[in-house]
Amino acid sequence: MATKKAPAKKKSLLTDEDKKFFEAYINNPSPTGFEAAGQKLWLSYIKPAIDKHEVDNYGTVYGIVNPGAKFKVAIEAHADEISWFVSYITEQGLIYVKRNGGSDHQIAPSKRVWIHTRDGKKIPAVFGWPAIHTRREGKEQTPEMKNIFLDLGCTSKKEVLAKGVHVGCVITYQDEFFVLNDRYFGGRALDNRVGGFMIAKVARMLKDNKKKLPFALYIVNSVQEEVGLRGAEMIAHTIHPNCAIVTDVCHDTTTPMIDKIIEGDYKAGDGPVLTVGPAVHNKLLDFVIDTAKKGKIPYQIDAASRSTGTDTDAFAYTSGGIPSVLISLPLRYMHTTVEMVAIEDVENVIRLIYDSLLKLSPNFNFKYLE
Numbered sequence: 029m030a031t032k033k034a035p036a037k038k039k040s041l042l043t044d045e046d047k048k049f050f051e052a053y054i055n056n057p058s059p060t061g062f063e064a065a066g067q068k069l070w071l072s073y074i075k076p077a078i079d080k081h082e083v084d085n086y087g088t089v090y091g092i093v094n095p096g097a098k099f100k101v102a103i104e105a106h107a108d109e110i111s112w113f114v115s116y117i118t119e120q121g122l123i124y125v126k127r128n129g130g131s132d133h134q135i136a137p138s139k140r141v142w143i144h145t146r147d148g149k150k151i152p153a154v155f156g157w158p159a160i161h162t163r164r165e166g167k168e169q170t171p172e173m174k175n176i177f178l179d180l181g182c183t184s185k186k187e188v189l190a191k192g193v194h195v196g197c198v199i200t201y202q203d204e205f206f207v208l209n210d211r212y213f214g215g216r217a218l219d220n221r222v223g224g225f226m227i228a229k230v231a232r233m234l235k236d237n238k239k240k241l242p243f244a245l246y247i248v249n250s251v252q253e254e255v256g257l258r259g260a261e262m263i264a265h266t267i268h269p270n271c272a273i274v275t276d277v278c279h280d281t282t283t284p285m286i287d288k289i290i291e292g293d294y295k296a297g298d299g300p301v302l303t304v305g306p307a308v309h310n311k312l313l314d315f316v317i318d319t320a321k322k323g324k325i326p327y328q329i330d331a332a333s334r335s336t337g338t339d340t341d342a343f344a345y346t347s348g349g350i351p352s353v354l355i356s357l358p359l360r361y362m363h364t365t366v367e368m369v370a371i372e373d374v375e376n377v378i379r380l381i382y383d384s385l386l387k388l389s390p391n392f393n394f395k396y397l398e
Contacts, residue, residue, distance in 0.1 A: 042374075051205040060253075062198050070228060071089055080092050084262060087107075089249050100244045100267065101388060103274075105221075105276065106223065106339055110130055110219075112125040113199065114193060122156075125178065135365065138154070151192070210371075213368070219359060220276050226275055226357075227275060230381045231247045241385060257341060271312060271350065272344075275356065294330065300320075300325070300326075300357065300380055302316060302328070302330070303340070305331065307335060311396070338356075340354040
């Protein structure tokens with residue numbers, strides 16, 4: 029009996045060069061407010077695909093294709109990752125911390141970190157935690173901001189200071205990029221450096237495929253999203269595009285301990301998530317949905333109650349209102365060191381943004397009542 033052939037595997041969009049860059053980009057620390065090193069990496073990857081680039085006063089980087097065109101389209105992601113600050117050093121040489129962004133205190137104990145000094149050194153340290161043998165059953169303390177601490181292996185405050193560590197030094201986790209079961213990319217800070225990777229790959233595809241756009245394309249890697257969308261707020265005023273396609277991550281809600289009634293039902297591997305909400309321009313959203321359908325790109329729909337919580341809000345409510353749409357990537361274990369995204373979804377987000385740009389016209393009518 030003849031055996032059935034397995035269906036042909038779709039050719040990956042991602043080259044070995046792309047994957048090598050992505051791994052290096054994820055592994056490089058880019059904490060909120062200190063994104064410069066990561067931005068240099070990103071710029072080196074996108075430079076072959078752009079005509080020029082700019083950097084604003086706080087470190088947001090954007091590349092421009094066809095800069096002379098009057099109609100301007102922005103595709104945007106944010107470059108920063110959550111981190112910690114040194115906030116207090118005890119006389120015994122232990123360190124207490126403050127958040128820089130939405131860092132999760134519950135995952136901190138036993139994690140290895142880098143403390144970044146002002147002169148560019150990386151000092152290794154660990155989040156300590158009392159051994160299970162010393163904790164009394166029924167009276168165990170849970171990790172909280174007031175009790176998590178760092179141990180540098182020092183025995184005094186003087187020794188800590190001698191290493192160049194002081195209040196205000198930023199702290200990042202040492203965890204690095206991994207691939208799981210050839211299905212997921214994983215690591216810390218996929219939120220949202222994976223977005224920066226995807227929009228840069230779109231720009232490179234346009235260049236490689238010799239596509240000429242009838243508008244100026246701004247590929248924007250914003251800073252300081254994790255502390256209130258600040259980089260996007262600044263750059264939206266600077267660029268003032270006619271419309272913006274924003275990409276970020278959202279929750280894969282299929283893992284344990286997530287209430288789908290509250291969080292919705294979204295799964296990594298089932299395609300990009302398109303958001304409906306006040307900040308999302310309905311005509312632009314319909315255009316992206318139609319593009320997904322014509323390109324046979326799977327997608328999921330999310331509903332945002334008041335705000336999306338992403339840079340979409342900063343663009344949408346800037347300069348009289350910039351028509352904006354949000355394309356999200358389902359992510360497992362957000363704000364941990366083992367964030368995971370489906371490789372298939374990464375490629376489908378890239379395809380959807382790429383196809384949308386090729387179909388978008390400067391004559392697009394954004395007016396709701398026409």
